[in-house]
Amino acid sequence: MTDVGYVVAGWVIAGGVLGGYTVRLRRRLARAERERSDAEPRA
Amino acid sequence: MTTELDRDQLLAPVLRRVLGWSALVSMVALVAFGLFGAPTDAVQGDAQRVMYLHVPSAWLAYLAFFVTAAASAFFLWPRTRATVWDRVAGASAELGVMFTALALVLGSIWGRPVWGIWWAWDARLVSTALLFFLFLGYLALRRIPGGDPVGVAKRNAIAALIAFVDVPIVHFSVEWWRTLHQQATVFNPELNPQIHGVMGLTLWIGTIAFTLAFVYLLDRRYRLAVLEDGQEERALDRAIEDRRSQAVGAGSVS
Amino acid sequence: MIWQEAALVASKDLRIEARARVAIGQILPFGLIVILLFAFALDPDRGVLARVAPGLFWVAVLLSMLLAVGRAFAIETHHAARDGLRLAGLDGASIFLGKAAAIALQLLLLEVVLGIGVIVLYGVDVHGWPIVLITALAATIGMAATGTLYGVLAAGLRVRETLLPLLMLPVLAPVMLGATRAFEDGLGGVPGDAWPWVAMLTLFAALYTAIGVLAFGALWEEGT
Numbered sequence: 147m148t149d150v151g152y153v154v155a156g157w158v159i160a161g162g163v164l165g166g167y168t169v170r171l172r173r174r175l176a177r178a179e180r181e182r183s184d185a186e187p188r189a
Numbered sequence: 190m191t192t193e194l195d196r197d198q199l200l201a202p203v204l205r206r207v208l209g210w211s212a213l214v215s216m217v218a219l220v221a222f223g224l225f226g227a228p229t230d231a232v233q234g235d236a237q238r239v240m241y242l243h244v245p246s247a248w249l250a251y252l253a254f255f256v257t258a259a260a261s262a263f264f265l266w267p268r269t270r271a272t273v274w275d276r277v278a279g280a281s282a283e284l285g286v287m288f289t290a291l292a293l294v295l296g297s298i299w300g301r302p303v304w305g306i307w308w309a310w311d312a313r314l315v316s317t318a319l320l321f322f323l324f325l326g327y328l329a330l331r332r333i334p335g336g337d338p339v340g341v342a343k344r345n346a347i348a349a350l351i352a353f354v355d356v357p358i359v360h361f362s363v364e365w366w367r368t369l370h371q372q373a374t375v376f377n378p379e380l381n382p383q384i385h386g387v388m389g390l391t392l393w394i395g396t397i398a399f400t401l402a403f404v405y406l407l408d409r410r411y412r413l414a415v416l417e418d419g420q421e422e423r424a425l426d427r428a429i430e431d432r433r434s435q436a437v438g439a440g441s442v443s
Numbered sequence: 444m445i446w447q448e449a450a451l452v453a454s455k456d457l458r459i460e461a462r463a464r465v466a467i468g469q470i471l472p473f474g475l476i477v478i479l480l481f482a483f484a485l486d487p488d489r490g491v492l493a494r495v496a497p498g499l500f501w502v503a504v505l506l507s508m509l510l511a512v513g514r515a516f517a518i519e520t521h522h523a524a525r526d527g528l529r530l531a532g533l534d535g536a537s538i539f540l541g542k543a544a545a546i547a548l549q550l551l552l553l554e555v556v557l558g559i560g561v562i563v564l565y566g567v568d569v570h571g572w573p574i575v576l577i578t579a580l581a582a583t584i585g586m587a588a589t590g591t592l593y594g595v596l597a598a599g600l601r602v603r604e605t606l607l608p609l610l611m612l613p614v615l616a617p618v619m620l621g622a623t624r625a626f627e628d629g630l631g632g633v634p635g636d637a638w639p640w641v642a643m644l645t646l647f648a649a650l651y652t653a654i655g656v657l658a659f660g661a662l663w664e665e666g667t
Contacts, residue, residue: 149236149302156239156298157224160246163291164402171409178416185423322613329609333600340665347658348596348610354650355614362617362643366624 194271197415199408208405215398222391230388236302241391243299245399246292247317251356253285253403254320257327258353261346273411275342276418278349280410282327284403289321312364319359323352445537452533452541456515457548465514466549474507474553478560492565497626500561501619505586507553508546509608512590515546516598535660539591543655547587554579567630574629574637581644582622588651589614595662618647 200208223241230237257278264274296314297307308314330348335341460466481499485491492499519525528538558579561567569575593611597603621640628637 149234152236152298152302153224153238156242156295157220159294159298160242160291163287167287168402168406171406171413175409175413175416178413178420182416182419319613319616322609326606326610326613329602329606330596333602333606335665337665343661344596344665347662351592351651351654351658352614354654355617358617358643358647358650359613362620365639365643366620 194269195273198412199273199277200404205405205408208401208408212398212401212405215394215401219391219394219398222387222394227387227391233303236299239295239299241395243292243295244392245395246288246295247313248396249399249403250285250289250292250317250320252400253281253288254324254353254356256281256407257285257349261349261353264342264346265350272342275345276411276414277407278346279328279331280407280414282324282331282349283410284406286321286324286328288399288403289317289324292317293321310367312360312367315363315367316356316360319363320356323355327352445534445540448533448537449540449544452528452538453544453548456518456542456545459518460545460549463518466511466553470507470510470514470549471553471556473510474503474557475560477503477506478557478564482564490566493567496561496565496567497623497630499565500557500626501582501622503557504550504554505612505615505619507557508550508586508590509611511546511549511553512594512611513604513607515542515591516594516603520599529664535663536656538663539595539655539659540652542594543584543587543591543652546590547583550583550587551579554583569630571629571637574625574641578622578625578629578637578641578644581641581648582618585618585644585648585651586615588648588655589618592651592655592659592662595659618644621647 198205219241223238227238227241229235260274260278260281263269264271264278293314296317300306300309327345327349331345333341335344478499481503482492485495519528562569589611593607593614597607597610600606621644625637625640625644628635628640
């Protein structure tokens with residue numbers, strides 16, 4: 147693999163991990179916020 | 190246990206949004222500079238560009254651990270004890286594991302084309318690897334519930350501090366170990382005399398981008414922890430409610 | 444007062460061991476088996492074992508220590524022993540020092556036997572005895588203090604056996620490093636090089652003993 151391959155791999159992995167974590171976190175958060183506002187009327 | 194220090198989220202919504210967008214913008218700048226703006230290294234070639242990600246990741250790994258330790262200390266100190274610190278410690282540790290793993294993997298990817306090796310017993314890499322395991326242990330411990338929430342949080346906080354105290358000892362002993370054997374610290378960008386100019390700037394952009402992202406993600410992860418704790422409480426309330434209505438419906442003696 | 448109470452706890456633990464013989468009957472053989480397995484894993488014929496003997500010795504000690512720590516707190520879970528200790532009104536610091544001392548003594552005895560094993564089985568020559576002994580003492584105290592601290596933290600948990608190694612081994616990495624390097628210098632290298640490592644081991648031991656004295660009480664109370 148040429149140098150460019152390693153560079154691309156490194157940046158893709160970093161972007162994937164950081165981006166993936168952020169997206170997953172925001173999704174979980176959105177779901178939790180919805181669950182909470184659904185629960186409010188009960189309270 | 191709720192005190193005035195506890196809060197629903199760490200940052201005011203406006204500040205959080207500014208932070209999030211700043212993080213995104215600086216990440217774009219990092220890509221621009223890291224992949225195109227910065228010149229190709231004379232010695233290491235283009236592979237050196239991975240360093241612009243590896244170094245900030247490593248920095249964040251240590252910052253995250255520091256935040257976990259500081260939050261744990263605030264929790265243990267009676268005058269500042271509040272649930273917020275326990276949640277911050279946990280959130281920061283989760284982020285820390287991610288950054289530490291990233292630092293290790295990127296270090297590998299950087300090392301292979303430049304020095305022909307997937308791993309070097311370099312002082313910093315070894316210390317970072319140990320940091321990774323310290324984080325993992327702490328997170329594994331956090332997952333274990335206990336009877337008393339305050340007691341559990343105290344236990345976790347003490348564990349974080351015991352591990353944190355070890356970090357400088359690990360750092361120095363590993364460094365002695367490698368330098369006494371005359372191994373050059375290969376993964377040290379400061380050894381590269383050309384790390385000025387655009388390269389230095391790019392490194393700074395990377396550090397700033399990652400730090401902004403860390404603070405933003407910390408706030409969001411904290412918020413998630415708040416909501417999930419609330420979910421558990423509500424689930425418990427619902428279960429109690431259901432039992433009660435069952436008992437009433439069956440006409441049993443109350 | 445605190446030393447008397449600690450001695451009380453230590454003698455209790457040691458008396459239990461004298462009767463149950465778990466350290467002698469199970470943990471020590473385990474250590475010896477590890478030493479043996481290393482010979483299977485490496486080449487026993489070409490002096491490889493003698494060269495890496497310090498490292499192998501300390502790995503065997505570390506792994507045995509995990510068992511010893513687990514055992515030290517397992518004995519407290521039966522017959523409401525934990526509550527008994529609490530009701531006895533002993534200070535957390537005393538219990539810590541007592542248990543750590545008992546673990547340290549058992550470890551030292553283990554090290555003597557494993558040391559003999561390594562000398563005999565790996566063909567090692569020891570030149571710098573003072574260094575070897577002082578290193579072993581400093582490293583053992585550090586391990587015992589750290590082990591007692593993490594032992595109480597994990598005591599009573601269902602995942603104790605898998606969590607304890609994960610928590611302890613990274614923290615003990617400097618001890619592993621320092622003890623091995625000092626042994627290398629004591630065994631055949633330049634003895635003078637070992638003293639910085641011994642200093643580091645002593646610092647580690649002092650630090651984690653201090654932390655134990657301070658934090659053990661709180662962890663002991665929170666446990667089930």
